[in-house]
Amino acid sequence: xxxxxxxxxxxxxxxxxxxxxxxxxxxxxxxxxxxxxxxxxxxxxxxxxxxxxxxxxxxxxxxxxxxxxxxxxxxxxxxxxxxxxxxxxxxxxxxxxxxxxxxxxxxxxxxxxxxxxxxxxxxxxxxxxxxxxxxxxxxxxxxxxxxxxxxxxxxxxxxxxxxxxxxxxxxxxxxxxxxxxxxxxxxxxxxxxxxxxxxxxxxxxxxxxxxxxxxxxxxxxxxxxxxxxxxxxxxxxxxxxxxxxxxxxxxxxxxxxxxxxxxxxxxxxxxxxxxxxxxxxxxxxxxxxxxxxxxxxxxxxxxxxxxxxxxxxxxxxxxxxxxxxxxxxxxxxxxxxxxxxxxxxxxxxxxxxxxxx
Amino acid sequence: xxxxxxxxxxxxxxxxxxxxxxxxxxxxxxxxxxxxxxxxxxxxxxxxxxxxxxxxxxxxxxxxxxxxxxxxxxxxxxxxxxxxxxxxxxxxxxxxxxxxxxxxxxxxxxxxxxxxxxxxxxxxxxxxxxxxxxxxxxxxxxxxxxxxxxxxxxxxxxxxxxxxxxxxxxxxxxxxxxxxxxxxxxxxxxxxxxxxxxxxxxxxxxxxxxxxxxxxxxxxxxxxxxxxxxx
Numbered sequence: 061x062x063x064x065x066x067x068x069x070x071x072x073x074x075x076x077x078x079x080x081x082x083x084x085x086x087x088x089x090x091x092x093x094x095x096x097x098x099x100x101x102x103x104x105x106x107x108x109x110x111x112x113x114x115x116x117x118x119x120x121x122x123x124x125x126x127x128x129x130x131x132x133x134x135x136x137x138x139x140x141x142x143x144x145x146x147x148x149x150x151x152x153x154x155x156x157x158x159x160x161x162x163x164x165x166x167x168x169x170x171x172x173x174x175x176x177x178x179x180x181x182x183x184x185x186x187x188x189x190x191x192x193x194x195x196x197x198x199x200x201x202x203x204x205x206x207x208x209x210x211x212x213x214x215x216x217x218x219x220x221x222x223x224x225x226x227x228x229x230x231x232x233x234x235x236x237x238x239x240x241x242x243x244x245x246x247x248x249x250x251x252x253x254x255x256x257x258x259x260x261x262x263x264x265x266x267x268x269x270x271x272x273x274x275x276x277x278x279x280x281x282x283x284x285x286x287x288x289x290x291x292x293x294x295x296x297x298x299x300x301x302x303x304x305x306x307x308x309x310x311x312x313x314x315x316x317x318x319x320x321x322x323x324x325x326x327x328x329x330x331x332x333x334x335x336x337x338x339x340x341x342x343x344x345x346x347x348x349x350x351x352x353x354x355x356x357x358x359x360x361x362x363x364x365x366x367x368x369x370x371x372x373x374x375x376x377x378x379x380x381x382x383x384x385x386x387x388x389x390x391x392x393x394x395x396x397x398x399x400x401x402x403x404x405x406x407x408x409x410x411x412x413x414x415x416x417x
Numbered sequence: 418x419x420x421x422x423x424x425x426x427x428x429x430x431x432x433x434x435x436x437x438x439x440x441x442x443x444x445x446x447x448x449x450x451x452x453x454x455x456x457x458x459x460x461x462x463x464x465x466x467x468x469x470x471x472x473x474x475x476x477x478x479x480x481x482x483x484x485x486x487x488x489x490x491x492x493x494x495x496x497x498x499x500x501x502x503x504x505x506x507x508x509x510x511x512x513x514x515x516x517x518x519x520x521x522x523x524x525x526x527x528x529x530x531x532x533x534x535x536x537x538x539x540x541x542x543x544x545x546x547x548x549x550x551x552x553x554x555x556x557x558x559x560x561x562x563x564x565x566x567x568x569x570x571x572x573x574x575x576x577x578x579x580x581x582x583x584x585x586x587x588x589x590x591x592x593x594x595x596x597x598x599x600x601x602x603x604x605x606x607x608x609x610x611x612x613x614x615x616x617x618x619x620x621x622x623x624x625x626x627x628x629x630x631x632x633x634x635x636x637x638x639x640x641x642x643x644x645x646x647x648x
Contacts, residue, residue: 073510073598080510084517084605091521091609375602 075376078156086380089147090372092119094391095417102398103410111399133399140392145197148385162378165259166385170199171226172255176248178207229254249289249306256282260310273371273379280367282311284360290321290330312337361414365390387416503590507536507597514601518608525607528614532600535621539593539628546585546635550578555645574642581635588631595624
């Protein structure tokens, strides 16, 4: 009996009591992710129906079986996402603490995206019924439709968000100003920064292999956001102080890199900041905007995929669930990219998907 | 003051531990510690602290095992209980991974039961030692005409039995745990790539061998033990 107590504290096998089955399922799902040979088959398809036929022989099976004959890319996208959500929900339903909190943290990111989507739609006077199907299913919460009624962020907070788990991420970004385009983006990035730092601290508190794997992935996510925010803010009205408030501090760039990024004036400066960090230097070096080069976004995606695949090298930690979700999403993006190229008959860049395994 | 601050640090550590581990384990451990503390306090108050004596335990082990106090249960429980203790952990670790991996790769179900059998084999070593020790145990009446050599031999046998039980028990305890973890990894690797199973099985066999070494050492220890009235 005392041994079981020590076992739980120190040893990996106690992980299997609650989560062994879920990890087994998650790894089973991961083994079904499309391989390079599958992508080569898909790239050679001439029509979307061919694509559907090829997908039937993979893990996806007949998921498109009931769709009307002229297939559209948006339908494929929805169905892919539906499958992913079903798998995630299955794992979430079987989970116990602390895995439930971990999986919930993953969904907060999608909640933030949904909220911003709904607010932007409301700004452009779109009806709520048109916007709801566009929301990501993993990020729904009760009363999500009530976001429509808010016109300032204080109202938004008090009416809807105070009851959701996102309440603690709001912090200082509540103000009396009306919600408009720039404010929305600032709110999105502030929320996401708070969320990322909270998630990072939670993973650190879990300790062990989970902390090793997840903190690496989340640090890259934070740094990636810092770079993207900087690059996108050149030529906009975002001041440097405002920009530096949006950088998440849980990455490798904190504190010196973030301070240097806050002072950057053009993409060359950003690249110079990346020179100090070995992994990021490699990412910036290969990137460019010429045809035939990979874009920076693509290099970031590749690095993220590499980190997520490495998560599966260790056993007995929660990182496999996060990594599987991200890899599956990347696969969805790949399939949608290939479908778009096929549907528009513009096959020049069809090989620009990110290979996963 | 230093003593009190030391105690309060311990309490804070225990409270922090409490949030990490399952509640039933935590409360059980707290109960156990409270009972021990109560006994210690009782001894302190009634002036019998000298009873908390590890040396007493060591010297009395042999008498307990000899049956001088008609008490025959000593080392069996240690060896069998320790042996089986973490073997159950090994079995559940492996079994759960087989089930999880078997959802998407049903072919692994039957082949990976070998890992469970390895865990079980380690537990059987405890049974073997229990039978051997049971065979050695013999009556020894205390009377004034006893030969000192016979008495010494019986005393020594008692210590042999205790040592054998502890050796086999603890070795197989950790061995079972190791085999369980490796078995779980073997199941998940087999689900991914069928050629990996036999290679990881080799690692598991080496883990099992450790338990076997424990068994052999135990049998070597017990080979000289002889109880009873004859010399």
